[in-house]
Amino acid sequence: MLSTIKELTSTGYAVIVTSIGFGLLHLAIGFSLSLSLLISIAGGIYALITLKTNSIYPSIVFHIVVNIGMVYSGLII
Structure with a gap:
């Protein structure tokens, strides 16, 4: 997805959009x-x-x- 968004827009926009999506996926779970x-x-x-x-x-x-690291610190099981 990163490369496709980068091709259609800009590198910065692609990084921001995929980063937000990554966070939202974790929020959803x-x-x-x-x-x-x-x-x-x-x-x-x-x-x-x-x-x-x-x-x-x-x-x-x-x-x-x-x-x-998150498992060992107790943040996730």
């Missing part, structure tokens, strides 16, 4: 609003990593690491 806002920021970071590396795989690895 039961995360709190405050945590979903932080997740939106993380989504922006994932988008920037994807654009910088031209690959989604580093973002996937980063997402896994963050999720593991």
Whole structure:
């Protein structure tokens, strides 16, 4: 989705839209609003990593690491 939105608009807009969407998806599955806002920021970071590396795989690895950290900290079960 990031690359399609980027092709149709601009890089900045694509990062913002996908980041908000990422946060909203987490809100929809039961995360709190405050945590979903932080997740939106993380989504922006994932988008920037994807654009910088031209690959989604580093973002996937980063997402896994963050999720593991959230499990160990008790934020998610």
